[in-house]
Amino acid sequence: MISIENLKKIYNHVTVLNIPGLQIPTGQSFGLVGNNGAGKTTLFSLILDLIAPNSGSVSNNGIIVNQSEDWKRFTGAFIDESFLIGYLTPEEYFYFIGELRGLNKSDVNQFLQQFSDLFNGEILNKRKYIRDLSKGNQKKAGIVGALIGMPEVIILDEPFANLDPTTQYRLKGIIREFAAQKNTTFLISSHDLIHTTEVCSRIVVLNKGEITKDIQTNTETLKELEAFFSKGILEEV
């Protein structure tokens, strides 16, 4: 359960994020959509305590994130390539994260088996460092890294961007499976309305740092979102 209260982030006198209150219950697949600059990454960075809020707080399972480090035990994240260690091979990277989460090598190997489709034979045992992988493969490694150790909360920023269509479908399957079987709380941001509506049970629309829509996903959600984001444009045409 993540709860946000009066959260505000201001850069150079411009309020880039202003959320009076938001609760994300345990086990929910939470989708965050919004245009560029809407504040999606800012929100995730605040939840991960990578930037400091100007006011308000984020608590993750009751732990205020900028007061204690205890939330790190049950939270996994992949925001961008700065979550990858370039000079390690993907295996070493997975073992590293595994060890931090109390898993030994064979645990990690076993865990990785379920991703052989996603990896498509391009990640493991390739004798390549992560820095030498293609952007797409780096992303796959990062996303899987965030899943290692079954964190209760997983935060993925734009997980579908830069991935090929097949991988996007596979990734959707993995997220659904984790959410359904393991009661994992997912926080996913995306520009892709279709993917988000398919994967997430709740969708929040951010616009200029403020929550403008908060929808429980149903059959009409996609249409509603499309209408919201194309407002003004279709009328002109």
Place this chain on the structure above:
Amino acid sequence: MIKTFLSLEWKAFSRSASFKLNLALKIILGIFAAFYLVMILALGVGVFYMLKEKNLEPLSTVNKYLVYWWLLDLVIRYFLQKSPIMYVKPFLTLPVKKGKIVSFFLGKTAVSFFNIYPAFFFLPFSIVLIANGYPVLQVLSWHVAILSLVFFNNYLNLLIDNLDRVFTVVLIVLVSFAVLQYYKWLDITIYSTPVFQAFYSSPLLGFAMLLLPLLLFRYCFSYFKNVLRTDEAVQPRLKDAQTENFTWLEKYGTLGTFLKNDIKLIIRNKRSKSTLLISVLFLFYGLLILTNKTYESETWRLFAGLFVTGGFLFTFGGFVPSWDSAYYPLMMSQNIRYKEYLTSKWWLIVIATCASIILASFYLFMGWKIYLAIIAAGIYNIGVNAHLVLLGGAYVKTPIDLAAGKKVFGDKKAFNLQTFLIALPKMLLPLLIFYIFYRTWNVTAGYLAVAVLGVLGLAFRNKMFRIIQNIYKKEKYATLAAYKQKN
């Protein structure tokens, strides 16, 4: 076009996150440089009369020693002159001629302290020569020849940095000269003096020396222009990844996990590898200073000891946590405690310092007193300086591009003046303590006091760690923001 490049350079400097620190360091460096320039200027004006007074012919005497200066200049350049970093990738697809980019890059290297300081000696010296009735044309040709040698060094250094084979050749030549000279088998001045003298006696040769830097410039130009494609200059060639397991480290838990990573960090990236190499060179620093009669006091021994045992501490430790800058957000959001993270870095520094103390045992040949100084300094380094570098590191917010060593247009120097300036205050305190105890009692008391200070530092380790941890926490957001700016 050049104006655009220049304004981009200025923006890169003034808008970088470490601007304030950079500026402070630049000002300190500026003061140092000004001091040395004044000294050099005074020497340039005065040397003529000094030599005259000793009944030596000034020009030929200077010519005799010029070769040492010239070679030393190259060595100093290698260690201190940074090759300017250019972020060429964005320009490659823009309508900018490749030649323009390369010539700006090469031209930028010419505007450097290392090319300007010789003028402070040679210009006044030449003027004094002319004023004293030496023929203008001949002095001018000599001056031009020296100037050419300066710029020759400038571009040679650039090639040494980027081409391993040039580095190897120059290294072999320099080392063999040094060895021959040291054992007095061959005095290079016998061969070099007539050459330098010839720049004066035959003006044609002097002016012809201009060709040397020009040809080298042309070579550099064609070399850098050729590698200026994304796949070569900007992107490294792929090598097969090796994997090492270091399973023996696994029994140390999280600490082992971090140490394993740090070892991989050091051996798999060029930048950190050269840092390791430099820290090994520090081991021999004592030979330089302790064989010299001027430095034959106990205080200097301790000074040498601090350097000998502190190579890794200063060159690597001073840049924690910047080594992890590329993936700092991961480190800050993974299941890692600051304490564990810092402890592993601390252990790495301590292990390296202990290894330095053991490796430095060859100083025993120079007397056990010297080794005693080294051990005392080593204990101090472990107990106090290991904490201080970690503390200072929290404020050094320059991201380290680990891959830079692989790029032609990147900066691959592991050792720079910054490292030195940051290290300096850490040397002064123990020297002061030593001096007080040495003057009040005796040498042994002095060494003992320094060592005890080190042990005390160890005893208060947890307290120190808590302080450092709090500073890291306070600086966390600023550090993350600074590391985000890669260019």
